[in-house]
Amino acid sequence: MVYLFQFAILLLFWLLGEGLSLLLDSVILIPGPILGMLLLFFALSLGIVKEKQIQETSDFLLNNIAFFFIPASIGVMSIFTSQLIVLIIIGIIATIITMMTTMFVTQFLTKGER
Amino acid sequence: MLMNSPVLGMLLTIVSFQIGLMIKKKTQSDLANPLLIAMILIISFLLITHTPYNTYKIGGDMIHFFLSPLTVALGLMLYRQRHVIEKYFFSLIIGICSGIFASFFTLKILGDWFQLPQELIHSLYPKSITTPMAISLSEMIGGYPSITVIMVIITGITGAFFAPFMLKFFPFLNSIACGIGIGTSSHAIGTSKALEMGETEGALSGTAIGLCGILTVIIVPFLIKLFQ
Numbered sequence: 001m002v003y004l005f006q007f008a009i010l011l012l013f014w015l016l017g018e019g020l021s022l023l024l025d026s027v028i029l030i031p032g033p034i035l036g037m038l039l040l041f042f043a044l045s046l047g048i049v050k051e052k053q054i055q056e057t058s059d060f061l062l063n064n065i066a067f068f069f070i071p072a073s074i075g076v077m078s079i080f081t082s083q084l085i086v087l088i089i090i091g092i093i094a095t096i097i098t099m100m101t102t103m104f105v106t107q108f109l110t111k112g113e114r
Numbered sequence: 115m116l117m118n119s120p121v122l123g124m125l126l127t128i129v130s131f132q133i134g135l136m137i138k139k140k141t142q143s144d145l146a147n148p149l150l151i152a153m154i155l156i157i158s159f160l161l162i163t164h165t166p167y168n169t170y171k172i173g174g175d176m177i178h179f180f181l182s183p184l185t186v187a188l189g190l191m192l193y194r195q196r197h198v199i200e201k202y203f204f205s206l207i208i209g210i211c212s213g214i215f216a217s218f219f220t221l222k223i224l225g226d227w228f229q230l231p232q233e234l235i236h237s238l239y240p241k242s243i244t245t246p247m248a249i250s251l252s253e254m255i256g257g258y259p260s261i262t263v264i265m266v267i268i269t270g271i272t273g274a275f276f277a278p279f280m281l282k283f284f285p286f287l288n289s290i291a292c293g294i295g296i297g298t299s300s301h302a303i304g305t306s307k308a309l310e311m312g313e314t315e316g317a318l319s320g321t322a323i324g325l326c327g328i329l330t331v332i333i334v335p336f337l338i339k340l341f342q
Contacts, residue, residue: 031250040189071174075260102213103295
């Protein structure tokens with residue numbers, strides 16, 4: 001029952017996130033679950049929700065995170081694209097440039113620190 | 115009957131992922147990504163047995179549903195990192211934002227240069243952030259979520275592979291810069307490498323994952339509007 005109750009708390013924050021997402025709709029588009037995540041973060045910081053009230057179910061989800069992405073990746077079957085190799089090349093170049101830029105900017109900001 | 119039941123999709127996903135985890139454990143290789151292995155196994159199985167994607171999807175959707183509560187649970191991860199966030203707040207925010215801009219413009223320039231269709235370029239933008247957030251963002255900006263997932267994995271493997279070389283070529287980089295750079299560019303897969311490099315690297319890389327996700331979701335839609 002503990003797991004289900006903790007799951008219900010996560011669902012409640014998802015619901016609140018969806019509600020907030022609708023409210024913000026005209027200003028900025030942010031997906032409901034991501035707003036739910038932020039709301040949960042603030043609720044934990046303010047002590048409204050205690051870590052132990054969601055711990056087991058959250059850790060179960062977080063520790064098996066990769067498993068839940070599989071169905072989304074299989075969708076590629078229905079949009080076969082010969083440009084996949086171009087995408088991969090661009091992706092690799094962009095990743096390296098992103099990593100270098102972030103590292104250099106951060107290095108500049110934290111000069112002297114170790 | 116079996117064609118309309120979720121049992122096939124669910125069973126296939128769980129078994130394939132277990133095989134992927136076993137191969138990962140046996141080889142210990144960064145290239146042996148359990149998710150990628152599971153994906154190849156499932157697609158091969160469906161093609162060989164002539165099972166339509168929509169049959170798989172009935173079971174797949176039931177697993178896919180858990181992505182939203184999982185995203186909410188990332189709030190707990192962020193909460194556990196609050197001390198790191200407080201300590202390195204400005205370096206994190208500015209470093210991550212620079213990475214987001216670098217990623218966006220590299221992808222836009224290269225994508226336009228290769229004359230890729232807009233939907234494909236949009237599928238690439240979320241690729242540096244953690245998968246549940248990347249899928250949400252991809253859907254929102256009109257990309258193909260499945261391409262995004264694959265690119266997220268490839269990005270992670272690339273980051274984990276190149277991270278040690280960065281330190282070799284640029285030995286002046288400190289551990290803060292390394293950690294934030296790895297987490298911003300290559301999320302959790304890169305972070306597994308950062309953890310091997312040191313405690314500070316690992317903590318900052320892990321913290322950068324969630325923050326980079328949030329900032330990307332906020333910034334990228336604006337950039338798309340601005341530069342379309």
